[in-house]
Amino acid sequence: MNLYTIHCGHFKLDGGAMFGVVPKSIWMELNPADENNMCSWATRSLLIETEGRLILVDCGMGDKQSEKFFGYYYLHGEDNLDRSLAAYGFHRDDITDVFLTHLHFDHCGGAIKKDGDKLVPAFKNALYWSNEDHWNWAVHPNPREKASFLKENIFPIQESGKLHFITNKSSREPDLATAPFLNGFTIRFANGHTDAMMLPQLQYKGKTLVFMADLLPSPGHIPLPYVMAYDTRPLITMTEKEAFLKEALENDYILFFEHDPYIECCTLKETPRGIRADRFFKLSEL
Template sequence: MNLYTINCGHFKLDGGAMFGVVPKSIWNRLNPADENNMCSWATRSLLIETENRLVLVDCGMGDKQNEKFFSYYYLHGDDDLDRSLAQYGFNREDITDVFLTHLHFDHCGGAIKKAGEQLVPAFKNAVYWSNEAHWEWAIHPNPREKASFLKENILPIQESGQLKFISDREEAGKGLALAPFLEQVDIRFANGHTEAMMLPQVQYKGKSIVFMADLLPSPGHIPLPYVMAYDTRPLITMTEKEAFLQEALEREYVLFFEHDPQQECCTLKQTERGIRPDQFFKLSEL
C-alpha cells in the first residue's frame, strides 16, 4: 500500500464560523484572519493505492460553480487536483473509488464536472462511496446545512449509476466502532458535524492514519471547546472529540488534516491543559 497527499487548492472561510464560541483574540493566533475576517484553509485529499485499487478520499470543491459562488470563498494558490495526481503519475481515469466523507460542497464538489450542459462524474471509472443515512440527510437538507449540500454535486452521482453505500451504522457499529472498507482500511462514523460523516482509518507502515475530515479540520481544533459553528450538534462533536483523542493518544494514531493550510499530520501528547499536538510532519515523511 502507498498513501499520497493530494492538494486540491485553498479557499477562505469566516474565522468566527470556523472556531465557534472561541474568541477571535485566541483563534486569530492559530489561523490569522484577513481584513474581512476570513482565514485560509486547504482542501487536502488522501490517495490510497493498493494492489488493485486507487481510492481518493474526498475531492475538493471542483470548478463547475459560477463566478458568484466562488467569489464567496476566495480561491487562491496554485494547487489543484489534476496537478497533484500527476505528481505521482496518476490521472482521473486511474481512480477506482471516490470515498466521500460527507457531501458538503468543499468535500464533494469535485466529484462532478460539467461536460457541455451536462453534469457528469469527474472520475468516470470510479465507484462513489457514501452511506444511506448521510445520503438521505444530504438530499433532504435542514435549513442550517442547505447551503452546503448542493444538488448539482450530489444527485448526478446517483443518476450516473456509480454510487454505492457503505454499511450503515446499525450494521457496522456506532461511534468509535470501526466498519471494514478495504483490507487495512476501516471507517469510523461521527455525527456532531453532520449526520453519519465517515472517517477512514488506514494501517500504513506500522501506524494508524486517521483522515480527520471535519471532526478535526485542523490541529487548532483539538482543544475540546474549539468546535465549528457549522456543526449541527456541537455537544456531540465535543463528546466524539474527547473519546477519539483519548483513544488516539493511547494508541499513537497519526492524524491527517483535510483543512489546515500548513500542517498535514500530527501525533498527540498529554499536557496540563489536556491533549494537544505533539509532532507535525508531512505524510511523505512517515
C-alpha cells in the same frame, strides 16, 4: 498500501464560523484572519493505492460552480487536483473509487464536472462511496446545512449509476462506531458535524492513520471547546472528539488534516491543559 497527499487548492472561510465560541483574540493566533475576518484553509485529499485500487478520499470543490459562488470563498494558490495527481504519475481516469467523507460542497464538489450542458462524474472509471444515513440527510437537507448540500454535486452521482453505499447499522452510535471497507481500511462514523460522516482509518507502515475530515479540520481544533459553528450538533462533536483523542493518544495514532493550510499530519501528547498536538510532519516523511 501506498498513501499520497493530494492538494486540491485553498479557500477562505469566516474565522468566527470556523472556531465557534472561541474568541477571535485567541483563534487569531492559530490561523490569522484577513481584513474581512476570513482565514485561509486547504482542501487536502488523500489518495490510497491498495489491492489494485486507487481510492481518492474527498475531492475538493471542483470548478463547475459560478464565478459568483467562488467569489464567496476566495479561492487562491496554485494547487489543484489534476496537478497533484500528475506529480505522482496518476490521472483522474486512474481513480477506481471516490470515497466521500460527507457531501458538503468543499468535500464533494469535485466529484461532478460539467460536460457541455450535462453534469457527469469527474472520475469516469470510479465508483462513488457514501452511506445511506448520510445520503438521506443530504438529499433532504435541514435549513442549517442546505447551502452546503448542493444538488448539482449530489444527484448526478446517483443518476450516473456509480453510487454505492457502505452499510453499517451502528453509524449513529456516539463512540465513533467502525465498519470494515478493505484490508487495512476501517471507517469511523461521526455525527456531530453532520449526520454519519465517515473517517477513513488506515494501517500504514506499522501505524494507524486517521483522515480527520471535519471532526478535526486542523490541529487548532484539538482542544475540546474548539468546535466549528458549522457543526449541527456541537455537544456531540465534543463527545466524539474527547473519545477519539483519548484512543488516538493511547495508541499513538497519526492524524491527517484535510483543512489546515500548512499542516498535513500530527501526533498527540498529554499536557496539563489536556491532549494537544505533538509532532507536525508531512505524510511523505513517514
